[in-house]
Each structure stands twice: as C-alpha cells, then as structure tokens.
Amino acid sequence: MRIAHIAPLYESVPPRLYGGTERIVAYLADALVDLGHDVTVFASGDSSTRAELVSARALAFRLDPHPLKSDLAAHLSMLHEVRRRADEFDLLHFHVDLLHFPLFEDIAERTVTTLHGRLDLEDLAGIYQRWPRFPLVSISDRQRLPLRFAHWVGTAYHGLPPELLEPPATPSGGYVAFLGRISPEKRPDRAISIARRAGRPLRMAAKVDAVDVGYYREEIEPLMTGGGVEFIGEINDAGKRLFLGNADALLFPIDWPEPFGLVMIEAMACGTPVIAWDCGSVREVIDHGVTGFIVDSEEQAVEAVARLPELDRGEIRRVFERRFSAPVMARRYLELYESVLTSSAMGADMSPTRSLSPTLPAQPATALVYSA
Amino acid sequence: MRIAHIAPLYESVPPRLYGGTERIVAYLADALVDLGHDVTVFASGDSSTRAELVSARALAFRLDPHPLKSDLAAHLSMLHEVRRRADEFDLLHFHVDLLHFPLFEDIAERTVTTLHGRLDLEDLAGIYQRWPRFPLVSISDRQRLPLRFAHWVGTAYHGLPPELLEPPATPSGGYVAFLGRISPEKRPDRAISIARRAGRPLRMAAKVDAVDVGYYREEIEPLMTGGGVEFIGEINDAGKRLFLGNADALLFPIDWPEPFGLVMIEAMACGTPVIAWDCGSVREVIDHGVTGFIVDSEEQAVEAVARLPELDRGEIRRVFERRFSAPVMARRYLELYESVLTSSAMGADMSPTRSLSPTLPAQPATALVYSA
Numbered sequence: 001m002r003i004a005h006i007a008p009l010y011e012s013v014p015p016r017l018y019g020g021t022e023r024i025v026a027y028l029a030d031a032l033v034d035l036g037h038d039v040t041v042f043a044s045g046d047s048s049t050r051a052e053l054v055s056a057r058a059l060a061f062r063l064d065p066h067p068l069k070s071d072l073a074a075h076l077s078m079l080h081e082v083r084r085r086a087d088e089f090d091l092l093h094f095h096v097d098l099l100h101f102p103l104f105e106d107i108a109e110r111t112v113t114t115l116h117g118r119l120d121l122e123d124l125a126g127i128y129q130r131w132p133r134f135p136l137v138s139i140s141d142r143q144r145l146p147l148r149f150a151h152w153v154g155t156a157y158h159g160l161p162p163e164l165l166e167p168p169a170t171p172s173g174g175y176v177a178f179l180g181r182i183s184p185e186k187r188p189d190r191a192i193s194i195a196r197r198a199g200r201p202l203r204m205a206a207k208v209d210a211v212d213v214g215y216y217r218e219e220i221e222p223l224m225t226g227g228g229v230e231f232i233g234e235i236n237d238a239g240k241r242l243f244l245g246n247a248d249a250l251l252f253p254i255d256w257p258e259p260f261g262l263v264m265i266e267a268m269a270c271g272t273p274v275i276a277w278d279c280g281s282v283r284e285v286i287d288h289g290v291t292g293f294i295v296d297s298e299e300q301a302v303e304a305v306a307r308l309p310e311l312d313r314g315e316i317r318r319v320f321e322r323r324f325s326a327p328v329m330a331r332r333y334l335e336l337y338e339s340v341l342t343s344s345a346m347g348a349d350m351s352p353t354r355s356l357s358p359t360l361p362a363q364p365a366t367a368l369v370y371s372a
Numbered sequence: 373m374r375i376a377h378i379a380p381l382y383e384s385v386p387p388r389l390y391g392g393t394e395r396i397v398a399y400l401a402d403a404l405v406d407l408g409h410d411v412t413v414f415a416s417g418d419s420s421t422r423a424e425l426v427s428a429r430a431l432a433f434r435l436d437p438h439p440l441k442s443d444l445a446a447h448l449s450m451l452h453e454v455r456r457r458a459d460e461f462d463l464l465h466f467h468v469d470l471l472h473f474p475l476f477e478d479i480a481e482r483t484v485t486t487l488h489g490r491l492d493l494e495d496l497a498g499i500y501q502r503w504p505r506f507p508l509v510s511i512s513d514r515q516r517l518p519l520r521f522a523h524w525v526g527t528a529y530h531g532l533p534p535e536l537l538e539p540p541a542t543p544s545g546g547y548v549a550f551l552g553r554i555s556p557e558k559r560p561d562r563a564i565s566i567a568r569r570a571g572r573p574l575r576m577a578a579k580v581d582a583v584d585v586g587y588y589r590e591e592i593e594p595l596m597t598g599g600g601v602e603f604i605g606e607i608n609d610a611g612k613r614l615f616l617g618n619a620d621a622l623l624f625p626i627d628w629p630e631p632f633g634l635v636m637i638e639a640m641a642c643g644t645p646v647i648a649w650d651c652g653s654v655r656e657v658i659d660h661g662v663t664g665f666i667v668d669s670e671e672q673a674v675e676a677v678a679r680l681p682e683l684d685r686g687e688i689r690r691v692f693e694r695r696f697s698a699p700v701m702a703r704r705y706l707e708l709y710e711s712v713l714t715s716s717a718m719g720a721d722m723s724p725t726r727s728l729s730p731t732l733p734a735q736p737a738t739a740l741v742y743s744a
Contacts, residue, residue, distance in 0.1 A: 130452045
C-alpha cells in the first residue's frame, strides 16, 4: 500500500528529546516499511526515517532558534503540498489533529486521522460535527468519551520497536521511578508521598517546562527535602533503559484523562511493573495483577509496592511484545486502513452529506463507524 | 453592499482593553453601517457592534478563564460557518491572516484579506505562493516589503471614529508620553533617555505582558530610579484622551518593522505631535514637520522636543480627520471592494491557475494586482 504519514512540525521524527506524537509517527512509518509498504513521511527536514522523507521545513519548531516563525503557516504549506501530491498515495494518515480538514474534505474517505491529544477541550465538538466524514482513530477507547458522536473507526494503541528498550539481565532494583514532566496533572507530589510511605527511595527523571518552574519550586522542591528523593532531570532512550529497567516499579499517579501514556509501555518494555491511578487510558494499558497495579488512593499504591514481588517481569515484557510493539501497532493500522478503504469503495453513497450543506448532520452515518 | 467581516476571536470587537485588530474591525464595521451598507460581523459573542453580530464563541479567548480551550478549533468552526453562509454576502472581508485560505479558494475573487501583522516571518512566503488568488490589503506600504510578490490590491490605513479621542480645550502640557506595551522592540529605554536629555518629565502608560516581566524588571525599572519618570500602567480610551491630549508629544522610538502603529493616530486625534523613529510604517503615518518629527537618533529626538512649539496642534487634528478617521478608512475599503469585485467580474479567465495545480505559480497573474 502507498501510505503517506503527515506529522506535526514541532519535533523531528523521531524527537531528539521529549515528544510523543512525532515519536509514534517514526516508529509506525518504519514498521510499515518493514512490512513491505511504500511509505512517505511529511515532516521536518531534521527527521530520520526508513520511509521516504518529504521535508516540510528545514528544522522542527521547538529546536529552531529563529525568533520569527509561524507554525500555522508552516503546517498549512505542508498540507498544501500533501494535497498537491495526494494522488500518489492510496491512503493519507494525518497526525496533525484537525488542521487538514478544510483541505481534504473531498477525499476524506481515503484518509485516517489519529487524534493524539486530550479531547475534552471546549471548542472541539463543533469541529467534529462540521467535518463528520474524516475517519478518526483514538489511541485509547477512553480518549473518545468527550466526543462519542465523532466518526471513530477504531482504537490503535501505541507501540515501540521491540529492541528500543529491553530488560536488563539482572535488575538492580531498590527504588521506584517517576518519569516524564513535572506538572500538576502528573502528580509528582503523590509519587514522593507513596515512595516515602512505602519506605523506598524515589528517583525522578523529568523535564521541567518553563510554565511549570513555579510549580516545581513551590510545590515539589520543598517535598524533596525530606530525603529519599533523587532528581536526575531529563533523560534519553539509553538513559531510560537503565532508569526504568532497574526500578522496582514505575509510579504513574496521574490526575488527568491521559489519552495513552507512552511511559507505561516504556516501563513494560523494560519488564518493569507500573503502579498507576485509574485515569484515562490506564485500564486499557495495564493488566491489573499482571503488568502492574491500578489504584485509586495512596494507601492502595503503598500496598501495591509491597505486592510487587508477585509480578513476573519476564511476563511483563512478553505482554509488551504481544500488545504494544511497533509491528503490532503497524498491523493494527493496516487493518484500519483496509477497513476505511473498503468502506469507501463500498459505501460511498451512504456517507454523510458534505458538511458544507446548509444543515449540519448531528452524527456521521453509522455505516462508516467501525468501533474497535 | 452585503459585507461580512470575519474577526479574530482573541479579543471582543472592540477589545475591552489592549488589542488592535479587533478594534479596527469594530470601527470599520460601524463606519460601513453608517455609510448605508448591510454589514455582518463574525466575532466572539461578547462583542458590540452596530452591524449584525454572528457569535462564533461566547467569550473572546484572552478573557475566557476556561483552561481547556482550542483557538484553532474555534476559528476553524467560525470559518466553516462563514463558508456555509457565503452566498448571503457580496464580499467577505477576512481579518484572520491566512487560516481561511483552504476554505475559500474557489471564491477568493470576492474576498478581501487585510494582513494586520508583521510579514517578515520565516514561513509566510510559501503560503502566499501556494494561495496566490486571495486579494490582499496591507495596512502600510512598507508592511509589504517582505512579501512583494504577493497579490496586493491596495493599502488601507487604519482609522478611528472622530469622536473617540479629541483634543482637550487647553492642553496642560509639561510632559512627554510613552503609550503601549513594555517590550524590547518598543524601546521604552530610549523614551526614558530622550525625556531625560530633553529635560522633560516622561509619563508611561503601558501594559507589561507576562513574557516581558523579566525585561521590565531588569532593563526598565532600574532606568526609572533616576527620577522624572512616572509609570501609570494600562489605560482605557477615556484615560488616553487625557493622557495623550495633555502631552507635549508622544515618543514612539520603536525598533521593529511596525506594520501600522495605531497609537500614532490616537495621539494625532488628540492634536498631539509624535516623535517617531524611521521604522516600518512611520513615514506613511507621520508628516515630518506637520504632525510630528521623524528621527533616526536620540540626538535628533532631543532636538525634535525643542522644536515642538513649531507645530500647530489644530492642524494635527485636521490631518487626523482627513487621513485617519474611520469614515475615511471605510470609504477606502469600499474602493478596494469595488475594484476586487469589478476585476473578478471582468477578469475571471485571467486569474492565476488554482494553486493546487501540479506546478506552483511563482507569482499571481499581474492582471489581478492593483497596487495602491
């Protein structure tokens, strides 16, 4: 199949440091190439992929020091180029949320759009009512809840290349880990409290964004003075392998509707169990009692730390390989591509009316909805 | 004429406090109504206009306290609604930069797009090459320099309702004024230095954005300790009337390509001369020796302060009324609307090829270019 992936231009594909969406585009494109498909990636020119790369801009935005730039203009120019070349592809897979809707409405039936973010924002519902023909993919079933009516064709969980992160031969253990961003919805304060009550050292590998410096200084740093907490800053994939692989568990005490939570499967790839709050995607990613524990309170989290020896780290890695590897993700997307294209070939007359018609259809015709 | 104005949703129309684009939309729409036209304004629901208001969102973004919102989604939904109703209007006038291009390409010839911002951003040229059919209006001739090739149909200077700001009966005088935003490109440091060297007190009415707090604290506050500088914060239109009207001059020592510089005509409306650096639009707005002085150095600015008594404040107000009142702006836009619509009716076959054609036209066909 000739497949185009259209990535955001904020990070390179994959990102040099932090960044989720562009990372998944990179892994998915490479895995589709490995499965024999003809894949083109529209992304920033500093990307690196086994697919054909079309550079939409020399540098990804976040690392481009130029002070005068326009992310909207760069993305619209890229989409214009994708549109100009659309006939070269059987299927166009968009990772840019909703910006492409105006340009691809007439060929929506051979597109797939993965929504990578939270969907409970105030202004979103109107968009999916007005452009109901784009087949949408969620990254967890729970992610869809704020927009149940939208034209979902399935859920595809994220996946990592199996060799990217692997369990160490003999995990040193002796600490619990917190990995990600220091921000109120990630609840690093809970992680500190749980570790302390469970009597384990906590190591925190996290970046602190400019907007979160105040929160870090005022809320988190004072908690660290009690001892038993080591803050090691931002780490790369090589660092993650050691940091996660040697931990007794990853603490994931989140307080927001996490759409997927890549760090959970990074831990699983290292054979490391996850102790996670029951929010967003967590129930879909973690098998309670197998790959970790799902909890609702600090008490339960502390109990879960005591029960960690019950879990088989080899089995955690096997679950990762079975459910969350990049080849599994790529095969799932191929299923979705096929179902969208088949539906487009068979059911063209049953598709919802063009959204620019005088009355807005409240829902897409169910014939095009393939729930996972 | 049935005219639609499509405003940004960041501020209400007009803004409650700071904000340029939405202010101009408000004044232009009201002036067009006064001239007998049938005007519809697409804007946030907290706007206030004599035209018909279509609310695209209950609250403008900047004053909406809701933490989870999407400006892109809200603007795209609004544009979808404008598109759905496009046949109700003879002409659509866009004030949202470039976001509407994908949706209105097939009726570009009955649209006008005023570009309100600086145009020397890295990613912009590609947009105007790829969508060459939209008739563009600049707010100064100088604003066009980075995008000379684009499809300009004319320049329309901003205008204010004549009664909004008026000269006081007897200006108290005795100080020079700085009005706007505290930021490096506005050069408040130069204003302080000029006032001090000229031996006049300086009054600064300015807002300090979150991103500029560091600059204010580190660069500007220390300069104020020398005395002779009074900082009075952000002011509204009633405050401006007194603040500008009683000043000996407005200092406008900018260091960036100002696309228009609304504050210059606010001063002129009050009969107050402007001492301005020769940047961006300044030569087009200020008549040297009549409505103010155009300078290139602090020395020249200090000399200009000494020469202020040469200027006739009554004449400054008259120049404002002649060149920069809202009715003048509205009549200029009506000329541009007529020329665009006439050109569209006559020259449809001479228009550039659709930008989605395989080769990108480097420039629009000159037949559609009406330079001011």
